[in-house]
Amino acid sequence: MKSDKKRWKASQQIVHILVKTRKSTQPLRVMPTLSQSFFNFNLSSRLLGVSSDLSPQTLLVVTLSFFTLSFFILLKVNKRWRGGIVGPRVGDALYKEVLEKRHHGMISVHEKYGEVVSFPTPSGTVIFMRGNEELERVFTDTKYFAKNTDTWSAAGTVSDVNNLIQPMYKGSLFETTGKEHNENRKTINPFFAHPLMIHSTIKAFNQYSDARWGEEFTGDILDDFHSIVKFAMVELLGSYCLTEDDDALLKRVIMHFVKKNVDGAGDEKATLLTKKDEEMFLEMEAVADRCLEHVKAEMTTKANEGQGNVHEKGLVYLMLKSGKYSDQAIKELFVNLVVAGGETPALACCKTLAAMAQNPAILERAAQEVDDTFPASADIDPSKIDRLDYLDACIMEGLRRYAPATIVGRRVVKETKVCGVTVPKDSNLQVSVHAAHMNPAVWDNPDAFNPERFAKGKEIPKGGFVAFGLGGRACPGKRAYMKMAKAILACMLKKYIVVEDPNTKNDLDSFMPNRFVAWPSEGHVTLKMVQRINVNYTTKNNDGDVDTHFGADFSRQFVPTRRSAFGGNGR
């Protein structure tokens, strides 16, 4: 830790980086010009007849002084031209590293060169920064930093955070800024704390797990997690009025874009909207339309008869009730949230479970907590899910260690300094989420998956956690995700014994380049699961009586009535 602190101090003495851009070649040509001027000075002074009065030593001192002065003046001018970001030339190798390894490249870049680094991209210089005390300001000081709503679509650059769906589907009310944005968020905020979020997720989990995994399963679970999250989101957004056909259609559309994402990773052409994509969006809007008509009809019934089948925290209901939004705006937000609320939660939840499986002691402790909280039956009681503190810490650690959103961008609206470096107006500033989460000055042994970092009552270190962004434009879906993830993981631990398949080890650090979300390079996360059905175990209560419970016993007391694939007691 001590050496980490030293490194932190050293990195605080910012190393400014001058990287090779088309523009940046200009100041570097200064060197031959300067040396030439030295000779020119000598020559001109001779021509002017000055040289004859000066000794060679004096001439040398004058020349050197001139040289030094010119150098500093040019450095200053150069600094102004380049917005203050000057320093050693890093060059193409580093650019390539970042382009190829994304934030794994970024982690090493920040380690080597400091908190703020700039990179050339085909569409201009992008400035990256990682987590430190000043990070919060980038998200909260709106005088200098604004949400960059274009960031997600800046294809073809180092910052080409190609979440291929959102940038194509424009028009969401989240593209507003300032007062208008605040008003929009206020209206729809209750949706993100929908009381049926857990209920819908558990229902979705049970349907998918029965249909897909059965009693025993080895294979990709990412795809299924995606379906579970989607199913729950669609049910909530659609106010429980969507038909099975609507459901199937929405999932088909989503999977079309996910496939486009995965197949097209790294391919700039894949960011272009095809005719098929447009058709898909129209189909999604048609579903949103049916939902809208349903909610409107139920609201009329409620107004006339005092009762109607609408949930007061439903998104469509909230928006209609406010009277501020057109039908088209409501449909667009519906489509956007189906998209925004799916990929990142599925990824985060899946990687967290896989990380727990790679650390069996952690998984067992979490499973024990679930068993203790829900001892009497196989079901998870939604009203008690907030009691799962250790699972909560595991989910937070999963978000830290394997953050699904890799970059969060801001536009610099007024020239300012971050970490002592001037960032010019209109710069594209990107917070390197992974580098922030893996900063050894903030987190001890950052590579380790250690939920204790987020144990109840522990404060999160400043600048150490930005998985959802921060400030007024932070992700509104955070609460929804925490509830969903807890429901999915609690159901999973209650119903299955989970291990990593020894034949298919997951590389959770890998992810596809060119993506906003850290989709694994292989496109899947593989786990092995065996249902804990027919497993009963007993414990002694405080009075010394024996209680019988359902589920696996991680304290090794239970007697399995069925041999699991892992032999004996399921380990």
Ligand code: HEM
């Ligand atoms: C693991 C889960 C999730 C992660 C890691 C995540 C991450 C993020 C990040 C990093 C941002 C940008 C924040 C910023 O610029 O400061 C964002 C924005 C957003 N997220 Fe999420 N998100 C998650 C889940 C969700 C869910 C479940 C929903 C919806 C139900 C959602 C809806 C949105 C929306 C609408 C925005 C735009 C907010 C704005 O511009 O004001 N997200 N998310």
